Amino acid sequence: MSAHTHRVAGHRLPRRDGVGKVTGKHVYAADFKLSGMLYGRVLRSTRAHALIKKIDTSRAAAIAGVRGIITSADIPQIRYGTAVRDTTVFATDRALFIGHAIAAVAATSLEIAERALAAIEVEYEDLPPLFDPEEALKSDIRIHPDWETYKALPIISRNRNIAGQARIRVGDAEAAFAKAHKVYEHRFSTALQHPGYTEPRVATADWDANGIVTVWCNTQLPFDTQTTLAEILDLPAARVRVTVPGIGGGFGGKLRIGVEHFAALLARKTARPVKVMSTSEEELTAALPRQASIVLLKTAVDKEGHLLARSGRIIVDCGAYAGSGPGTAAIALQVMAGPYKTGALAFESVAVYTNKVHSGSFRAPAGPMANFAMECQIDMIAKDLGLDPLEMRLRNVVKEGDPGPSGEIHRSVSIEECLRKAADAIGWHDRNPEPGRGKGIACSWWMTTGGSSGVYVKINPDGSATLVSGAVEIGTGAITGAAQILAEELSLDLTDVNVTGVDTQAAPFDYGAQGSRTTFSVGNACLAAAAELRRQMFELAAEQLEAPIEDMKLQDKHVVAGNKSISIAELARISRLAGGGLIAHGTAISPAPAYDPTRVQNHPLPVWNTPSYHAHAVDLSVDQATGKVTINRYVVAQDVGYAINPTYIEGQIEGGVAQGIGQALSEEIVYQDGRVMNANLTDYKMPTAMDVPEIESIIVECRSAAGPYGAKGVGEPPCIEPPAAIGNAIAAATGCWPNSLPMTAEKIAAAMQVQHS
Amino acid sequence: MSFDLHRPATVTEAVDLAQRFAPTARYVAGGTDTVIQINRKKIDPAHLIDVACLPGMSEITETADAFALGALTKYRSIETHPAFRGNLRVLLEAASVVGGHQVRNIATIGGNIVNASPAADFVPPLLALDASLDITGPKGRRSVALRDFIVGPGRTNLSPVEIVTSIRFTKLPARSATAFLKEGRRRAMEISVVCVAACLTLEASTSRCACVRLAIGAASPKAFRPEQAEGYLIGKPAGNESFAEAGRLAAEASSPISDVRASAGYRRGLVAVMVERALTTCLQRIREQNQ
Incomplete structure (x- = not known):
């Protein structure tokens, strides 16, 4: 089937969940209520690093309306985690950051639960803290003194405060540096960023007479949450039922367990339903949140x-x-290598523990940090060599x-097309239309x-x-995309x-709403289910x-x-x-492409499936006195393989750029x-609606072999390039790069001042 | 958080309630600040006296030589009022950058004043207009100049039982204009990193400054008038050179803090730039009036 013959796929059809959401009828997890439900709240550490000498809940327990209090002492002593099983439900013998869960209370009202939190007495003995990841690499202080006893994925290489260390090595980088025309070294830093979903993390849990717990929550990964909850509760997975009424945004911040375990x-x-919602x-x-990082390149x-x-080396503050x-x-x-041919690579990643909030997989994890650097x-080098950055x-x-x-x-490569289209659209030939105004480009x-x-x-x-x-x-409309594929295949x-x-x-089972994979992978499963349904229907029709x-x-x-039908x-x-x-069961899995394992060490994702290519271009002005940035135009050219629903692809691009502008500025x-x-x-x-310009989307379609109708992943890429594209445009406007995110007006003003003096 | 909510029908009733339940009572109007403070556990009043519906306090009244703004006037009303499109534009400009639409539809200008935040957006314009406040309390009415009313961050000379009922200022003479500028990290839902209000009057037949009132927010413990900068300009030709010097003097007079929003040094630099720009805008506006 080719694109122009599609009746449903490729069309700008309204999403199946749209009406309910815009009319307020859609039930989100935060709306969910059960009769007799209690309200749960979590007591959090006020110390960054401290031994917990004593937790006294007796005063709190005596408050009328308090129905239950739990601490580490009341629950199975389990450590869980995806790469490293280092995480506990509550702080055990030590608090590791301000905000670390210490205890949880269920009460008949939120106000009573909060009063109870205030009545819990915790005795701490402060330990020397580690806040700076580079210091944590050198320090003798151990944030996890028992790190060697933790289980971890076999691929993960750990050492003391290092939670994971990976390498990519290609060719002889040292030899290449020795005989190069020029060598450039720079340091960049990026900040901790919240995913900014509208609905906070929330869960309501209830145990039935058979000992099965049902958790209504807003996780992006119901099956991962089910598995983790089963571990924490020390139950077989089948006795944990996770259901997602609706999710008010996630952006990777709701992949891993958030408040579900407290509710369960x-x-x-308490033997009562309990709802826990984060403030x-x-x-x-x-x-x-997205990790802060330091990149040396x-x-x-x-x-x-x-x-x-x-x-280069990226230090990620976990x-x-x-x-x-x-x-x-x-x-x-992989992001640091970029869509570029490079003779030799010698990259290392280090994930480091500090006494700060644990972090997650915000949309395109590591993408914007590494791409920014x-x-x-690339632009700094181009400037020095007198080359046009494009x-x-x-x-x-x-x-x-x-x-x-x-x-x-690399297959179905479109990076040159994306770069040229973005550059043409932004008017690249005129990079400095007036003083204080510049254009920047970045690709990934x-x-x-x-x-x-x-x-x-089921029919x-x-x-x-x-x-x-x-x-x-x-x-994102991802399931609507999969439904379009199903409808297409069934002539519906x-x-x-x-x-x-x-x-x-x-x-x-589904691997979950993550990694730009939902329409791609669920769509492929729909193709398989539709094929099976056609087989069943044709068999039945043959008789009829x-x-x-x-x-x-x-x-x-x-x-x-x-002529029969x-x-x-x-x-x-x-x-x-x-x-x-x-009825049919359709399944899909994309096998990883072949790669050279000698190049990649201790890397949990050693090779990328069905990569997409994209370029962003921005035209902005910088107030020469205050450093304030005004974005005049923003263009994205993104290769989506095949646009199953262009409207929602544009929605993804616009939303991703908005988040990227937030991270950038x-x-x-x-x-x-x-x-x-x-x-x-x-x-x-x-950023508010006032801070985000109209985003101009150019959809590039260079079909993949593995995706439905040639589609590639769409969701994460749009937030990768904004910091770099904006940074390069600021440099075009001012002559200087603020090498740290966010590039606030104050930082830009300071950089301009240094340049002038 | 729990409190009794009272809905008095008159100012007198409101004051009576406040007296009866002092010191655990608190007035609330739009609630855009009070409710946040309650949620963040900064305050815990046992009684909230809702003054939002008190009669006669939401009007904008124009007389031959003055304006009176009811303390319950919403920002939205200021933004859309035709009287503030001319030489009182400073009011419209400040009102239109407070919070977002939802906030401006409910928040009151009186609340902004009594809250006495150093970064309050509506205080500098009123300072630049030399506004005074009408206050009602158990002992009757009194009037106080706005510049004497706010004494420090979050502190005013209002007693907990008194209510600000209206804000008054006189109209500007011919050859006058005003302007408001705000800097922050984003363009809406933003607390000022620095805000500046300027009111400039030129001499009748020259381009010399006859009267200058500047007011600066978020650069000191309370919004302030940089008197040296104002005084310097009197009799000076209005223009880039004198405005830049006024900006420098205003920056010198400011005493900003460093916080999560900006450093003191950056704020001070902004004061200089923004004072100069606000005055330049005023001058442009006066010239446009005469065309």
């Missing part, structure tokens, strides 16, 4: 600006627990069939995360289909596809129509064979009477002596 444990303790303060002090070039070698830090840090290595340095990129970008950093082969590549998907598809007696997936509709309209909510008890299966096709909701609805009714109904969780100084939405500055 409190509900077990804004908890979101900014104890959620799973060294690059060798020849006279023409060809990249001869790059070496906070008190590894979280996704080891993986995030390792992924940065890598792409700003021209320098075009000289170095990968072409079809070139090897990637892990030795994999990014993976489409693998992982398996399963769907059940209803009215001829409609029901799609049961274990993937959450996170708000999109409105004929009903999508159910996720329930781990009933839905087939007395026609050979080879002659059959689906057309306009009918099985057609020559029967409706899908009729077949569904016949099957119900005679064959138990039309304004957002930062500010720590001082281990305490967050802006733990509220007044001083944590996400």
